[in-house]
Amino acid sequence: MKNTKRNVLIIVLVLVAGMIIWLMTQDWDQRRIRKNLDLLAAAVYKPRGITIQGVDLFKRVAILRKVIAADCIIAPGEPVPQITGLDEVCGLFAQGINMVAELKVVFKDVTLTMAPGRASATATMTAEGIGTDLQGGPKQYDAREIEMTWKKIEGKWKIAEVKEIKTLH
Amino acid sequence: MPWYLRLLVGKSPRRTLVRAIIIAAIAFIAFRYLFIPVHLRGASMEPSYANGSVNFVNTLRFRFGPPRRGDVVAIKMAGTRVMLFKRIVGLPNERIGFRNGILLVNGKEFQEPYVVHREQWNMPEVVTGENEYFVVGDNRGTAIEEHALGRVDKRRIVGGPLF
Numbered sequence: 001m002k003n004t005k006r007n008v009l010i011i012v013l014v015l016v017a018g019m020i021i022w023l024m025t026q027d028w029d030q031r032r033i034r035k036n037l038d039l040l041a042a043a044v045y046k047p048r049g050i051t052i053q054g055v056d057l058f059k060r061v062a063i064l065r066k067v068i069a070a071d072c073i074i075a076p077g078e079p080v081p082q083i084t085g086l087d088e089v090c091g092l093f094a095q096g097i098n099m100v101a102e103l104k105v106v107f108k109d110v111t112l113t114m115a116p117g118r119a120s121a122t123a124t125m126t127a128e129g130i131g132t133d134l135q136g137g138p139k140q141y142d143a144r145e146i147e148m149t150w151k152k153i154e155g156k157w158k159i160a161e162v163k164e165i166k167t168l169h
Numbered sequence: 170m171p172w173y174l175r176l177l178v179g180k181s182p183r184r185t186l187v188r189a190i191i192i193a194a195i196a197f198i199a200f201r202y203l204f205i206p207v208h209l210r211g212a213s214m215e216p217s218y219a220n221g222s223v224n225f226v227n228t229l230r231f232r233f234g235p236p237r238r239g240d241v242v243a244i245k246m247a248g249t250r251v252m253l254f255k256r257i258v259g260l261p262n263e264r265i266g267f268r269n270g271i272l273l274v275n276g277k278e279f280q281e282p283y284v285v286h287r288e289q290w291n292m293p294e295v296v297t298g299e300n301e302y303f304v305v306g307d308n309r310g311t312a313i314e315e316h317a318l319g320r321v322d323k324r325r326i327v328g329g330p331l332f
């Protein structure tokens with residue numbers, strides 16, 4: 001019985017020590033940025049047959065406001081024109097999200113590099129978009145390599161700039 | 170031992186476990202680094218590679234020799250989870266262009282038997298760099314503006330399709 005108690009205590013101590021080491025070795029800034037990317041992908045996700053309106057639309061716009069900087073510059077490349085400023089991003093999203101039947105954006109192969117001082121970070125990734133138009137045509141697929149600049153604004157990580165990296169030039 | 174357990178773990182569970190671990194390790198290395206499974210999306214390489222088909226990227230393909238004209242290559246984007254499948258039509262230090270849908274290599278017309286759908290593409294000649302290839306899809310049935318083609322750094326070429 002005594003040995004069992006001692007063994008349980010050892011296991012608990014090892015688990016606690018492991019937890020502390022895990023917590024100490026985590027890069028919390030990187031985790032927050034990756035979480036924001038997940039939030040962004042979820043905000044623009046539109047399942048087939050759903051119209052995004054009312055409270056749902058407000059929630060999604062609120063997420064965009066949470067993860068995108070007010071003076072952002074978004075230039076994902078042709079045929080999408082450059083978008084400047086958070087208000088323009090939110091306006092275009094609110095207008096355009098119901099102009100597609102379905103939309104899914106996935107960020108893959110994300111590599112994050114923190115700048116010295118940890119006030120900004122650069123993320124390179126492949127953004128994959130799959131969608132269909134309202135006419136019910138075939139699924140459209142687009143993938144492009146992008147570079148995202150993130151800035152820490154009032155303690156929160158926000159997207160300051162998005163630009164396309166040309167894989168073929 | 171009941172028959173179903175014996176069927177599952179064999180006569181010697183320990184040996185079966187070791188075998189399973191070895192097979193899992195081999196499969197992990199093979200499908201993560203050597204033969205990367207890919208699901209093709211888009212019609213850019215039709216009819217050679219159909220939209221929606223499944224293939225593997227053989228990363229050993231160009232380990233023992235550089236890619237040649239006509240080879241289909243997998244080009245990594247930010248990583249290897251999303252890659253472009255394209256055909257090499259231009260080698261390093263060559264002039265590549267299109268005139269009325271015909272490929273021009275160093276000013277001379279080049280016949281491409283793998284091209285079935287062909288629009289009247291026109292593109293002024295571009296010169297590939299020392300470490301660059303010119304790649305294009307087989308499906309030339311769309312406008313050139315809608316097709317992803319161009320020069321690619323050789324470091325982006327991951328391998329070629331397995332079949």
